[in-house]
Amino acid sequence: MTILVTGATGNAGGAVVQSLAAQGIPARALIRSATSLPTGIEPVYGDLNKPDTFVDALAGVTGIFLLSGYDRLEELLANAVDAGVRKVVVLSSSSLDGELTNAVAAYHHATEEAVRVSGLDWTFLRPNSFMSNTLRWLDQLRAGDEVRVQFPDVPVSTIHPRDIADVAARALQGSADGEVLRLTGPVALTPVEQVAILGEGIGRALTAYPMTRAETHAALEASMPAPYATAIESFFADRTIDETTVNNTVTQVTGHPPRTLQTWVQENARLFG
Ligand SMILES: NC(=O)c1ccc[n+]([C@@H]2O[C@H](COP(=O)([O-])OP(=O)(O)OC[C@H]3O[C@@H](n4cnc5c(N)ncnc54)[C@H](OP(=O)(O)O)[C@@H]3O)[C@@H](O)[C@H]2O)c1
Structure with missing residues (x-):
């Protein structure tokens, strides 16, 4: 068994690499620069948008951990079939609730649709927002102890990337074929509660400023292309998806409960130093 991990330097893919390494499962990390x-x-080395750049990397690969949303996916999947790959685990999202x-x-x-018709076995992971999104507050925390939070009234059961990775590792070893796994963290917390946990974990007296919808709209529009800003606003302000409900899928698949935000903060506190 050999696994190809895409997004290997990122929050989720990096955790998949760590999980596979810890289990002694042979793996290749698709990267764009040395790390x-x-x-x-x-x-x-290869570019996910250019499947011809990593055809050779597929030789002997049995499973792929695949990020969503890249170009020429059909070509990548055809290359995978030709190389004898059996399984693709897709990092999808809760957005498909809406x-x-x-x-x-x-x-x-x-x-997901391209993978469904590829002829490969698959598992689709649809996680809630990641605990690692807390890193988006880093710039504000360099400037002071106040964090401006979007959608202050919406509790979200954010998920630790290592839990996504542990589920992915199971699926890449053959479990959950043909299953769509909705993944949540252990408890739903408002952004204000998340800031309090972060402050306690890094030893700072943080306060949360609850942004209005208009402020949130402007901030989203300023930070990403308009269609994505609209999408995110609809998820949480109009509640078109549900990231509040907690389920037990992580426990069922991995045998351990999902990790808490306190754990994520403890593991990453040095980044906020
Ligand atoms: N964040 C959330 O709350 C959330 C929730 C649900 C689903 N998701 C999904 O999860 C995905 C991964 O999230 P993340 O937090 O792990 O992202 P991340 O930390 O930003 O990592 C993205 C990874 O993709 C790699 N990458 C980007 N473009 C590439 C390309 N053209 N070719 C090869 N590699 C490329 C990056 O490599 P480099 O180091 O070379 O840039 C990096 O390893 C998101 O894109 C989203 O689709 C996220």
Whole structure:
């Protein structure tokens, strides 16, 4: 068994690499530039938008951990079939709870549909927002102890990327074929509660400023293309998706409960130093 991990330098893919390495499962990390990888993980260079750049990396691969939303996916999947790959685990999202016309849901849906008809076995992971999104507050925290939070009244059961990775590792070893796994963290917390947990974990007296919808709208529009800003506003302000409900899928698949935000903060406190 050899696994190809895409997004290997990111929050989710990086956790998949760590999980596979910890279990001694041979894996290749698709990367775009040199980086340090755990012992036993082989670097392979390529661009996810250009499947011809990593055809050779597929030789001997049995499973792929695949990020959503990249170009020329059909070509990548055909290359995978030709190389003898058996299984693809797609990192999709909770956005598929809602309207497929939503810009974020649309690219995840397109990826899932291409994989469904590829002839490969598959598992689709649809996680809630990641705990690692807390890193988006870093700039504000360098400037002071106040964090401006979007959608202050919406509790979200954010998920630790290591839990996504542990589920992915199981699926890449053959479990959950043909299953869509909706993944949540252990408890729903408002952004204000998340800031309090972060402050306690990093030893700072943080306060949360609850942004109005108009402020949130302006901030989203300023930070990403308009269709994505609209998509995210609809998820949480209009509640077109549900990231509040907690389920036990992580426990069922991995045998351990989902990790808490307190754990994520403890593991990443140095980044907020
Ligand atoms: N954040 C959330 O709350 C959330 C929730 C549900 C689903 N998701 C999905 O999860 C995905 C991954 O999230 P994340 O937080 O792990 O992202 P991330 O930390 O930003 O990592 C993205 C990874 O993709 C790689 N990458 C980007 N463009 C590439 C390309 N053209 N070719 C090869 N590699 C490329 C990056 O490599 P480099 O280091 O070379 O840039 C990096 O390893 C998101 O894109 C989204 O689709 C996220």
